[in-house]
Amino acid sequence: MIFMHIRTRFAPSPTGFIHLGNLRSALYPWAFARHNKGDFILRIEDTDLERSSQEAVDVIIEGMAWLGLDLDEGPIYQMQRIDRYREVVKQMLDSGLAYPCYMSEEELNTLRDQQMANKEKPRYNGLWRPEPGKTLPPVPDGVSPVIRFKNPIGGSVIWNDAVKGQIEISNDELDDLVIARPDGTPTYNFCVVIDDMDMNITHVIRGDDHVNNTPRQINIMKALGGTPPVYAHLPTVLNDAGEKMSKRNGAMSVRDYQKAGYLPEAILNYLARLGWSHGDAEVFTKEQFVDWFDLESLGRSPAQHNPEKLLWLNHQYIQNSDPVNLAVSTKPFAHEMGIDTETGPDFVQVVSLLKDRANTLIEIAEGAKLFYLPAPNLSVEQIKENIAEAVIPALKDLVEAIASSTPTKEAYAAVFKQILAKYQIKMPALAMPVRYALFATTQTPAIDSVLVVLGKEEAVKRLSKVIQ
Incomplete structure (x- = not known):
């Protein structure tokens, strides 16, 4: 049982973009501090004046905020402590x-x-x-x-x-x-020791590329009368090719994942499992992670990045997301594609319809396009090519039935069942022409759900054009 007041830190150098391996070095000390009701500090190690940049600092702060890694102190800049x-x-x-x-x-x-x-x-x-x-x-x-x-x-x-x-x-x-250095600028290993002492850091949780620095830092700290913190050196994160994760080896930045339509909850869940485990738990909330986290469960072997696993996790989170919240997250992607979500069907309904089949927010926005495009202006030739003459009577009955039914998925499913039985035809023979009449494509989600989202009036209007 830990009785001291825990204080951890994430101390990145703002000399490049921040990738998943870097963020894991922020996630674990954050979780350890939160689990033990301690403090989590962000310290920017910017003494490398030639390579440090404010843009890199901004990306670090934005990435942590996006993941919900809240701070108790910081950012503290080393250059302000010269x-x-x-x-x-x-x-x-x-x-x-x-x-x-x-x-x-x-x-x-x-x-x-x-x-x-x-x-x-x-x-x-x-x-x-x-x-x-x-x-x-x-x-x-x-x-x-x-x-x-x-x-x-x-x-x-x-x-x-x-x-x-x-x-x-x-x-x-x-x-x-x-x-x-000759100009008086202090060096990394020295600054780290003074910072850790001044900030009363109790646990240093960082990548194992720092192991060789640790004995030097311990010696300086002891010489100054300090007590070294507990060190926990995390094994390297390898990319999917088995090389150390880095920009040079094709690692994506946090902003890249954000732009690619990943949810922060999925990224956090995925990062947590890159070197830590709790039984067989694969999908868990941030709150569960904090509750379960301890240093004893950290792995000793290098963790390997698995893009397919991350995409799978993102799908799980999208699938189980509240449609209202998911619609808010998806709107910026839809707007970027030129979709006006304020006209046409209710966007929350559209997202709710599409989320079970989507891996990313971009895929939801792509699917949503269908519902916000103008009604297709089908030529006589297009109708003849894609809608068989023999199915027109069934379509006429279907339009009448839809017009007089309750606009629910269950009611529309019953209507289809009734028409199929009357004309002794299979579902694809009727559903495919309906899809084509509505959107000029045969690729859509379940047709009864599509009719609900599109709206009865608009659906009847589009279907009526092909049966005149």
Whole structure:
């Protein structure tokens, strides 16, 4: 049982678009915070000035809002905390936890090449690290130093990862990390530690590409007197080809899924199952997910993106959606296709008719076109080609029966049954000509439901044109 006040964070870099793999790293800490009545913070790690953009920040915030991942704090921007980072760098220099390093880029590259030639792991050799009795090289003129953290020598960094179990990294594997660049800009691994300490983050739930950063961050945090949070490193999300999900490998952005007519509830449900499970549950609400979520149920193996599974889930959510809400979500797609939903049949009825067969909101809007197009202006030749002369008497009786019946699905079904029995014909022989007379196509949903949605008056008017 967790008794501390849980505080989690999602800390993306706004250097590109946000895809499903990124969003999963937001969903799990959000769910963990919500499950434990804790706080969820959005932190924008924008210290990479050349690659960061406001557009990328906007996409992150919009994507999270679309999925309903509400914030307790944030967005907090690292660039707005620069003075705080510089303050801590100075404190570390003053207390001997960090030191200036004047080794040039060229010297570093030469050192790295020598180490690789000797089949050694490339690492900084501590040339400028002050030690008792050690004489440092003379400070070169006109060179702005980087600031390095004095990593502990000997021993290991050990932590119990909530997903991967116990992880141990020897300090001898870690060199003295650069925590500030020559221009004074702090580096990622340093900022993360200060942020997590200042924001009292209790649990860091993130992708396992950060595992190698964790021992460095733990060492800095301990040197500053902090208590490391609980770390949970999530296995990679692979694309459907088995490669790490990325824009380069064809991953779609959150906006792409939104534009493709996916429901946020379906995306959230799908993301939840990309590395977490609760028994055999496949379709569940956001509330159920929060209620069930715990770190113990996170998987240890890479999760693979399955577009067919996502489409199936979207169909399930569309099928079970309230027609009124679904109509609101579908209208923007219909309007984009030039459909005027304010004239013609009731749009909620149209959506209700189409939703059981649709995989996306775009498919519903495509199907809705049929009901908002002008009545077909069929030529004599078209009528002869598509409506057999022999079925005209049955059509005449059908029109009369429809005109005098109650405009319900059940009443229309009874009318069809009566006419079919009278003329001893099968349903397709009558339904296909009716469809063609109504829309100039034979592909429509169930004809009795279509008649209800189109409206009795309009249906009679269209059918009457082919039997004159």
